[in-house]
Amino acid sequence: MRAVVCRELAGIDGLALVEDWPEPAAGTGEVLLDVRAAALNFPDLLMVQGRYQDRPPLPFVAGSELSGVIAAVGEGVGGFQPGDRVVAACGGALATRVAVKASQLLTAPRALDDRAAAGICITYFTSMHALMQRAHLQAGETLLVLGAAGGVGTTAVQLGKLLGATVIAAAGSARKLEHARSLGADHLVDYSTQDLRERIKQLTGGRGVDVVYDPVGGTLAEPVLRSMAWGGRYLVIGFAGGPIPSIPLNLPLLKGCSIVGVYWGSFAVREPEVQGRNVAALWEHFETGRLAPVIGEVHPLQDFRAAFEALEQRRAMGKVVVTVAG
Numbered sequence: 001m002r003a004v005v006c007r008e009l010a011g012i013d014g015l016a017l018v019e020d021w022p023e024p025a026a027g028t029g030e031v032l033l034d035v036r037a038a039a040l041n042f043p044d045l046l047m048v049q050g051r052y053q054d055r056p057p058l059p060f061v062a063g064s065e066l067s068g069v070i071a072a073v074g075e076g077v078g079g080f081q082p083g084d085r086v087v088a089a090c091g092g093a094l095a096t097r098v099a100v101k102a103s104q105l106l107t108a109p110r111a112l113d114d115r116a117a118a119g120i121c122i123t124y125f126t127s128m129h130a131l132m133q134r135a136h137l138q139a140g141e142t143l144l145v146l147g148a149a150g151g152v153g154t155t156a157v158q159l160g161k162l163l164g165a166t167v168i169a170a171a172g173s174a175r176k177l178e179h180a181r182s183l184g185a186d187h188l189v190d191y192s193t194q195d196l197r198e199r200i201k202q203l204t205g206g207r208g209v210d211v212v213y214d215p216v217g218g219t220l221a222e223p224v225l226r227s228m229a230w231g232g233r234y235l236v237i238g239f240a241g242g243p244i245p246s247i248p249l250n251l252p253l254l255k256g257c258s259i260v261g262v263y264w265g266s267f268a269v270r271e272p273e274v275q276g277r278n279v280a281a282l283w284e285h286f287e288t289g290r291l292a293p294v295i296g297e298v299h300p301l302q303d304f305r306a307a308f309e310a311l312e313q314r315r316a317m318g319k320v321v322v323t324v325a326g
Contacts, residue, residue, distance in 0.1 A: 002324075003095035004304045007059045009050030012308045015062060017301065024092075024099035026074035031102055033068035033086065035324040038093035039119030041065065041151055042215075042240050045311045056091060062304075063093030063322070067108055067117040077102045085114075089121040089265075094304060094322060106279060109286040116293040119151070119319035120286070124293075126237065126264040127155040128278045130213060131163060133267070134260045135233045139164025141210035142229070144200065146220055147240060148185065149176035149317040154294045156213045157183045162290060165211070168203055170196065170220075172314075179317045183294070191220060200227040208255075213237060221245035225252070225259075232257040240314070294318030 003021035008014040026032040044064055046052040070084045080086070085108040092098045108117045131137045143160040147153040148169035160167045161184040169180035170189040177188040189199045200209060208229035214221065218241025225234055225247060234257060239245075252259055268275040285291035296318035299307040310316040 001096035002301060003061045003092075004063065004301065005059050006048045006062050009048065009058070011045070011049045012305055012312065014048055015304065015308070017304060021061070021095065023097055026072045026077075026099055028075045029077060029102055030074040030099045031070050031077055031080055031086075031105060032072040032074075033066070033088070033098050033100055034071045035066050035068045035093065035095060035098055036114035037068075037118035037324055038063045038066045038322045039122075039151075040307055040311055040320045040322065041122050042238060042311055045308060048308075061092035061095045061098075063095070064091060065089045065119060065121045066093040066098070066324075067114045068098075071097065074099075074102075080105060085117075087117050087121055089125070094301065094324070096324060109283050111287050111289070112293065115295060115298060115321050115323065118321055119295070120282070120293055122264070123152045123155045123319065124159075124282055124291075125268070125275070125278065126152055126262065127159050127213070128282060129264045129267050129275075130235050130237060130262040131156065131159055131211070132278065133271075133274060134262050135211045135213075135235055137163050137165055137211050140166075142166045142168065142204060142207075143211045143213065144168045144170060144209040144224065144227075145180075145185075145213045146170050146191075146216045146224065147214075148180040150215065150240070150314075151316065151319050152215045152237060153213070154180070154183055154318050157185050158291055158294075160213075161185075162285065168200070168209065176317060196220065197223040197227050200224075204229070208232060211235065215239075216241040217245050218242050219245070221247060222251075225255070225257075228255045228257040230256045234259045236261050295321055297321070298323060 001023045086105045143165040145156045168187045169185035172192040212234045215237035217239035296316045310320045
């Protein structure tokens with residue numbers, strides 16, 4: 001089968017499209033999927049660079065979420081059968097076929113096609129958990145989303161509006177900010193040309209923001225933390241900006257605010273019932289049209305380099321999708 005394989009931790013240069021990669025089989029408790037489409041996330045880039053906390057042994061098939069159709073069901077699997085359309089957050093997504101634990105599968109939302117469905121697990125699940133369980137975002141509060149045009153950022157803008165927040169979208173170009181505006185953002189900040197802290201002060205009348213959604217980190221972290229309202233919650237999502245910031249701990253003391261870590265993968269394992277309620281709510285939003293996944297770029301499997309470069313160059317707005325079949 002065809003697969004995008006990481007043979008060395010050299011970033012995109014360590015990847016190759018292999019035409020005869022061994023095809024997996026469905027073991028006990030697993031299903032075999034025909035992959036229709038896969039979606040890339042920033043951790044996929046970090047993983048092939050050897051900079052992510054999860055480090056699968058070399059060589060490994062890249063990619064971490066997908067949409068597909070069940071080809072075969074292993075022993076002990078109930079609730080699924082061949083022909084079912086499903087989505088999953090799992091390793092090895094950039095391949096013609098993948099064996100997945102049945103516990104990782106979800107029936108695909110009927111309202112979404114394969115490309116749209118491929119990228120809903122990691123980003124929407126992360127943002128839902130962040131805003132609901134970690135920030136306890138309330139209607140009428142102010143939510144600042146950094147990297148607002150990226151994969152997770154777009155979902156945070158959408159969900160923040162659904163939850164009744166006033167959303168301030170921050171990004172590094174006018175083009176990205178217009179994209180965030182189209183998703184419902186109330187206010188815009190271009191941190192490539194504007195003083196982020198001063199702009200937040202203007203937009204909030206000096207009060208500060210109640211919740212910060214930060215998948216960027218780097219040099220933006222401290223000025224944003226200084227812009228928190230009393231009792232605010234600063235959500236640590238990731239570090240797409242590069243270095244992991246060092247935070248002066250007197251700031252949360254003076255602001256009476258919280259720095260809150262968000263690790264959806266561990267949450268889903270530890271609190272499956274709560275995760276299940278999040279999934280049910282999201283699926284309802286997809287089916288009713290209140291949420292629509294944002295796809296920025298689509299590439300065929302043989303053009304996987306261009307897909308990864310969209311992440312590396314930070315040009316992607318919404319999800320980067322790789323079509324595998326169909």
